Amino acid sequence: xxxxxxxxxxxxxxxxxxxxxxxxxxxxxxxxxxxxxxxxxxxxxxxxxxxxxxxxxxxxxxxxxxxxxxxxxxxxxxxxxxxxxxxxxxxxxxxxxxxxxxxxxxxxxxxxxxxxxxxxxxxxxxxxxxxxxxxxxxxxxxxxxxxxxxxxxxxxxxxxxxxxxxxxxxxxxxxxxxxxxxxxxxxxxxxxxxxxxxxxxxxxxxxxxxxxxxxxxxxxxx
Numbered sequence: 001x002x003x004x005x006x007x008x009x010x011x012x013x014x015x016x017x018x019x020x021x022x023x024x025x026x027x028x029x030x031x032x033x034x035x036x037x038x039x040x041x042x043x044x045x046x047x048x049x050x051x052x053x054x055x056x057x058x059x060x061x062x063x064x065x066x067x068x069x070x071x072x073x074x075x076x077x078x079x080x081x082x083x084x085x086x087x088x089x090x091x092x093x094x095x096x097x098x099x100x101x102x103x104x105x106x107x108x109x110x111x112x113x114x115x116x117x118x119x120x121x122x123x124x125x126x127x128x129x130x131x132x133x134x135x136x137x138x139x140x141x142x143x144x145x146x147x148x149x150x151x152x153x154x155x156x157x158x159x160x161x162x163x164x165x166x167x168x169x170x171x172x173x174x175x176x177x178x179x180x181x182x183x184x185x186x187x188x189x190x191x192x193x194x195x196x197x198x199x200x201x202x203x204x205x206x207x208x209x210x211x212x213x214x215x216x217x218x219x220x221x222x
Contacts, residue, residue, distance in 0.1 A: 010163060010180055013211050017191040020210045024198040030057045031194075037065045042117035043109070044068060045142045047077075050101055050129040055092040063091050074106035074115060101129030119143045132170065140186045148176050149189040153196030158188075160200065160217040 022028060034057055038044040047067070052060040067088050071077045077085070082099065089095035089102075105127045109115060118124050124135040136149035148154075150173040158164050164175040180188060199205045206212055206220045 013214055014184055014187050014191055016210050017195050021191060021194055024194055027194040027198055033061045037061050040142055042142050044072060046117050046138055047102060049134045049138050051092055051098060053134060059091050063089055074109045077106045078103060098129060104128040137189060146182055146185045148173055148185045151193060153193045154189060157192050157196055157200050162216045
């Protein structure tokens with residue numbers, strides 16, 4: 001499949017997923033709750049992104065809301081005793097490590113960036129707990145940058161759909177930039193993650209898949 005026809009295939013599939021998205025009630029409700037907590041405020045969004053790695057969005061939302069009731073600025077978070085911060089984050093994976101990441105990030109934001117969250121990818125990934133996926137999700141959602149954020153869902157599904165043929169998320173990100181039309185870059189994470197959580201999980205629910213006929217995945221089944 002050439003790049004132009006590949007682009008049309010991607011556009012068609014994303015168009016279908018965008019229409020179906022509203023039917024995945026649990027995912028839509030979770031996204032709305034996440035937005036309610038961070039309201040696209042750069043600092044809150046960044047902290048939630050750090051908390052969210054390898055943690056369910058519903059847990060991230062609850063824990064973040066609890067944290068922001070205690071402190072919602074870098075200065076206020078640094079005032080929280082380490083043990084109290086760890087206890088607040090206890091429901092999330094690697095909570096002790098993330099507590100340290102959050103405090104270290106707050107110090108850097110205060111000392112190096114005068115309380116402003118960087119809008120530059122290279123600066124973001126130097127912050128503790130911020131990898132490529134976290135940085136790109138943040139840039140896409142908060143600063144509306146045209147980037148592709150790749151997590152396990154995006155990596156898995158884009159390989160199943162034969163958009164890419166890659167071994168890890170970093171390779172997937174690089175290859176997706178080559179085949180996905182730029183105006184759709186920001187859609188990739190939102191719709192593929194929701195699709196992966198609701199239908200195209202590790203064991204895909206092919207019988208209810210809205211793109212079954214377009215999917216070339218060799219192990220799909222009704």
